[in-house]
Amino acid sequence: MRFLISCIVLIVFLGAHSLSFSQSNFVVPDSINSFVFSKGANNQIKLITPFGNHVLKDSVFIYEKFKDLNFSKQINDIGRPLSNNEYRSIVLNEKLHLFHNGGGVVFEDFEDSFRRVDNSTLHLNQASGFYFEIDNRLHLYGGYGLWTHKEYITFYNPTVKQWDINYHNSNYVPTARWKAIGDYAGNKLYILGGRTGDSNVALDVDFDLDDIFLYDFESGMFKSLGKANPFLIKTYSNFALPKYESSIVLTTPEKITMIDFVNNEVVENIVLGEFLNHNSRFPCFIVDNNLYYISGFDNLSIKSYDLTQLDSEEIQKNIYPLINDTAESEPLKVVLIGFVSLLIFWVMMKLFVYQDHIKDLVLYDKSGIYYRKRFVSMSATEIKFIQLLSSEPFVSASMLNEILSDKEYSKSHLTELRDKFVLKLKSKIENLTGEKDGVYETKHTDDKRIKGYKANGAFKKKTSFIIHLFKIK
CATH class of the missing domain: 1.10.10.10 (Winged helix-like DNA-binding domain superfamily/Winged helix DNA-binding domain)
Known part of the structure; x- marks a missing residue:
């Protein structure tokens, strides 16, 4: 009898443990006030502070103190607090890098701390630009700064430790924007939406964009792909979205949306309320099929969602093309309407001439x-x-x-x-x-x-x- 009870308890424990693994919750200690939520080169989730890293290991935060105060002093000299609002993270050359949201300042992981590697200044010129990596070089598209939205691409050159503009050969240049959703694949940068403003309305008011285009780094040309499918509700993001297989992952309170630019496909996975408290002031990361994100607004915690659960037949899915076919056919519609209008005009003119002729x-x-x-x-x-x-x-x-x-x-x-x-x-x-x-x-x-x-x-x-x-x- 005792053996049977022990077996039941063990089964319940294992089930609970399995559930907690698929949907984990790690509370951020109150003592951690200023930090950057990031993923290291070794795929470890960590909170970077001015004095050390809080690394998530075996469901527990382990504090790894920096050997000196150089990083903290450099952050103080820059005058911008260490947070995800001010700094972004990206892995280059198998090293975690931090760079300022507006461009300019670049740090790299060095001897269990961070050191500044650029000879630039604090740009404040491409805030919330889409950041991506090509051949271990950091690139930024768009952004906002000096009261204008940007339409160009810049990159950080580690050889000269300066930023430079990626010059293009395109007559067509998409609307300037920030907070764009993007992906880099096959030597092409794909961009969806974002937000922009209108100086004729107000400098502090911006609105959503729904266009889709690509930039080909081989030809140096922008190419319009059309309009986003209206079923896709959200078309902007504060951070570069994580990639799962061939799709980038966009979360909203009730959905995990997979956006595949190359195959022109959107897969919405209905997960009602799963991301209700997702704090969009922080990025998301994927480690071993688990999506990690910050939940809560006052009392923060790191949650994870096992993306393999989306393969379950119990998950309702909505699948549709990313690019709106109706929008693609708009130029053809304009041509057809123009042709029909011209035909009607010609027939009416001929009718009047005919009536006058036989009068x-x-x-x-x-x-x-x-x-x-x-x-x-x-x-x-x-x-x-x-x-x-x-x-x-x-x-x-x-x-x-x-x-x-x-x-x-x-x-x-x-x-x-x-x-x-x-x-x-x-x-x-x-x-x-x-x-x-x-x-x-x-x-x-x-x-x-x-x-x-x-x-x-x-x-x-x-x-x-x-x-x-x-x-x-």
């Missing part, structure tokens, strides 16, 4: 003649004669005889047939147009012996508006 014409087809909106039916013989009048300036009596009859009649009989035919046709035209002499008898201009007929006006074959629409002349 005073007598139109005909196989069924009759038209004038404005009125119509009179015609026989096939009458239509044939009108068609001849529309194509010939003079229709002789003999030509009309051939239309009226293919039989041989006397001259007087043919004259009578012509007179009756023309009189009837003139009556129809007069009823339609009001014109008494729509067709009249006349002599040929070159030979007065030849009698014939002309139309007092224009007969035109009726054509549809569609045919007129595509008629060039």
Whole structure:
């Protein structure tokens, strides 16, 4: 019985221990007031103070005092307190480096302490710029300083111990910004959002950006990639985000969001309330699949979240493309709208021209003649004669005889047939147009012996508006 109870207690203990490991909580001692939350070159979570490091080892903070006060004196000389608001950390050449948020000052880990390695000054010119590493060189994109947001990239050159500008060849330069979300992969810098301001509104007011672009270090060119998917709520960060596999990790109170720039994918993992007290004044770090972050605002603690838990089927996921397809198609929409508008304008113009063109014409087809909106039916013989009048300036009596009859009649009989035919046709035209002499008898201009007929006006074959629409002349 005792053995059974012991087994149960052991199982409960192991379960509790496993849970605490997956979601650990380490209280920051009240005695630690000024520190930089960072991850060392050996993947140890540590709190850097002016006098020593508090290193997290086996779930316990171990204090490692610096051998002298040189670091503390240098921090005092700079005049900026040692905190994550003032200093950022990054590993270069397998050494932990601290650099000032605005650029300029650079420290490196040296003999279990820190020493200043730059010959620069306190820039205060790229606050909250996105920081990243290329070939063990520290780079900064954007930032804020001297009342303006920045749009350029700088880097720290350890050879001359100075900062320099990365010059580009691009005509397109994205909007200046700070607090951008970024990633460096394949010799390309990817940037999402950030914040910027408008000097026409107020110097102390900025707003979110939602654009996405890259900078190619080989070509020295910026390239716009489009707009962020509106499903992505947060598009800025005070710190460079940690990377897990091929994605950077963005935390909000209810989500762990994986952003993969290269594959254009966002995976939202719903973890309700897990990061409710995440203090965004501090960065996050990943060590052995565990995401470490500072929780709380008065009483601080370091918490960790086991990212392998996200593989569980119990975790709800939202997956969508990072770049908004609608935004990508906006230029095409503008072109299509412009084309359709131009087409409508052209059709309307053609319609007005068509209406003006037929306004005073007598139109005909196989069924009759038209004038404005009125119509009179015609026989096939009458239509044939009108068609001849529309194509010939003079229709002789003999030509009309051939239309009226293919039989041989006397001259007087043919004259009578012509007179009756023309009189009837003139009556129809007069009823339609009001014109008494729509067709009249006349002599040929070159030979007065030849009698014939002309139309007092224009007969035109009726054509549809569609045919007129595509008629060039």
